[in-house]
């Protein structure tokens with residue numbers, strides 16, 4: 185069942201229940217139960233006094249109304265196109281029913297919590313409690329254990345089952361961390377394209393050839409410097425995507441943001457080295473740093489993150505001088521479980537979302553190069569995080585996510601270990617979509633390489649496929665069913681859900697990006713490079729919109745799959761193998777490897793203004 189159906193069901197059952205809220209505490213019934221996920225073993229009890237931050241999600245009975253607003257204001261053929269909602273309008277649409285708020289409050293007060301121990305999100309749709317594990321065990325009638333991921337040694341404090349008083353089942357959608365066994369990854373290939381610092385003895389002439397393109401006007405218009413076939417620079421991307429010479433303005437009503445997780449720090453010295461080499465006019469400019477949950481901003485050069493460096497250097501390099509923001513969000517599973525570490529977290533996306541949804545001003549374009557296997561994020565939690573992305577879209581924000589670096593596979597770098605088993609103990613083989621890439625309210629970016637012709641990346645494989653959690657949204661129905669109708673009958677039957685939300689939506693270069701890290705230049709790749717690249721061009725498109733007094737593009741997909749298609753370069757070659765299969769093929773039109781293709785900024789600009 186997909187998101188639309190599920191939300192409808194919740195709403196319907198809610199209406200019948202809202203009439204009678206039992207005042208006394210009813211018996212506990214199991215709310216959620218999972219089989220121990222593959223690869224994790226129970227390895228003991230958490231240390232005494234260990235604390236945990238519980239997130240209790242209350243139903244959002246009017247989410248379907250928010251969703252219909254989102255689709256109308258994002259559809260370029262609709263009269264409401266661009267009429268984005270305010271923070272208050274969005275909060276009103278996701279606010280829980282008062283009976284749910286009362287029922288949860290009554291439960292927590294009767295369990296002995298004081299009002300000031302209970303934190304809430306701005307719309308009161310989440311309740312947050314930081315409490316000892318033993319207390320969480322009491323109120324959820326569960327037992328937490330330390331679980332260890334045998335392959336990596338990562339540990340989590342989790343349970344495989346929790347319960348709630350029966351009368352609360354319709355007033356609480358989910359409680360986490362309980363059953364979530366995700367391991368958030370940077371979407372960068374760990375095998376094929378690690379950061380390779382340049383050999384110090386390397387011939388300097390090669391660099392000279394590469395960077396002379398910055399000001400080289402001798403190239404015939406439309407042709408691309410051949411060096412871009414081996415090294416990607418900002419200049420290459422501007423040439424390839426038809427934006428050379430476009431001048432954006434530094435206007436406070438335009439903006440672009442980059443998310444940072446997993447202790448990835450964006451180093452300013454590396455950024456200046458990069459600018460000095462690839463974007464001299466941006467030299468001395470910086471970005472706005474925002475800490476979430478006490479995320480750090482280490483400027484110690486030896487702690488400079490490759491991912492963070494790649495993301496800020498290219499996103500801000502392409503979109504300069506559009507004002508940039510970098511968020512450093514702390515907290516992640518897997519978490520240390522030893523004494524001294526006193527918290528065990530969820531996937532950090534919701535913490536980041538809480539912070540943004542609580543802000544009046546949000547950057548107009550945001551790129552994220554991190555993800556999880558969809559199946560390791562409990563469905564109820566994935567639906568809620570995805571619903572949070574819809575709220576940002578309704579406020580006019582374009583969200584870009586990397587599609588993953590393992591084709592249809594599981595991201596395991598060693599092909600011998602790439603088992604593609606389902607996580608539910610049944611050991612079925614199944615393709616492995618990524619989350620948040622699979623969320624229908626975000627724009628997912630796959631990877632390409634080479635110029636003339638630009639093809640799907642082959643040094644790692646562009647993540648793509650079909651969600652097992654989210655049904656296919658209407659905006660991509662025609663494009664995806666056309667693709668499916670061309671597949672050999674019965675191909676990959678049982679390995680993916682033909683009705684699922686298909687991704688990626690678009691693509692951009694993803695390999696051989698020349699960045700600066702820890703004071704040295706080198707090359708790096710992954711759909712981690714593709715997402716900030718695409719985001720940079722969206723920021724330039726917003727610049728063109730704002731200059732003509734039009735609202736920003738907001739949620740992109742309804743536009744991209746309709747009017748925007750004419751401004752995309754269709755990619756015609758490549759595939760995305762994984763799970764011991766050749767994966768899907770790139771075709772004319774949309775495909776689950778490179779989506780609708782890569783951006784032609786010049787053409788897209790003509791379409792959006």
Ligand SMILES: *[C@@H]1O[C@H](CO)[C@@H](O)[C@H](O)[C@H]1NC(C)=O
Nearest residue numbers: 409410413414634635636637
């Ligand atoms: C780029 O490299 C690819 C693969 O090596 C090759 O097929 C293609 O002809 C090259 N393109 C240019 C313009 O050199």
Ligand SMILES: *[C@@H]1O[C@H](CO)[C@@H](O)[C@H](O)[C@H]1NC(C)=O
Nearest residue numbers: 459463464465466467468469
């Ligand atoms: C950057 O700052 C340096 C030192 O203050 C200055 O010499 C240089 O002209 C500046 N560059 C730009 C592009 O502003």
Ligand SMILES: *[C@@H]1O[C@H](CO)[C@@H](O)[C@H](O)[C@H]1NC(C)=O
Nearest residue numbers: 482483484485486487488702
């Ligand atoms: C910088 O970071 C490295 C690695 O974490 C550490 O060893 C070093 O002490 C740090 N330097 C300073 C000045 O903090």
Ligand SMILES: *[C@@H]1O[C@H](CO)[C@@H](O)[C@H](O)[C@H]1NC(C)=O
Nearest residue numbers: 434469470504505506507508
């Ligand atoms: C934009 O302008 C502001 C105010 O003049 C300045 O502080 C900021 O550094 C500029 N940003 C960029 C990216 O040039």
Ligand SMILES: *[C@@H]1O[C@H](CO)[C@@H](O)[C@H](O)[C@H]1NC(C)=O
Nearest residue numbers: 222223605608609610611612
């Ligand atoms: C699934 O695979 C694991 C490890 O290979 C094995 O221990 C388990 O018994 C299998 N379960 C089923 C239901 O086949």
Ligand SMILES: *[C@@H]1O[C@H](CO)[C@@H](O)[C@H](O)[C@H]1NC(C)=O
Nearest residue numbers: 435436437730731733734735
């Ligand atoms: C953006 O700012 C510019 C200049 O500050 C202004 O002319 C324009 O009207 C603004 N656009 C919007 C949509 O607010």
Ligand SMILES: *[C@@H]1O[C@H](CO)[C@@H](O)[C@H](O)[C@H]1NC(C)=O
Nearest residue numbers: 670671672675766767768769
């Ligand atoms: C991909 O193309 C190859 C060669 O044309 C073909 O044999 C294969 O069936 C295609 N696979 C899919 C998933 O379309």
Ligand SMILES: *[C@@H]1O[C@H](CO)[C@@H](O)[C@H](O)[C@H]1NC(C)=O
Nearest residue numbers: 406426784785786787789790
């Ligand atoms: C680049 O964009 C311009 C419009 O700005 C368009 O006329 C031209 O065809 C585009 N060039 C290519 C190679 O797509």
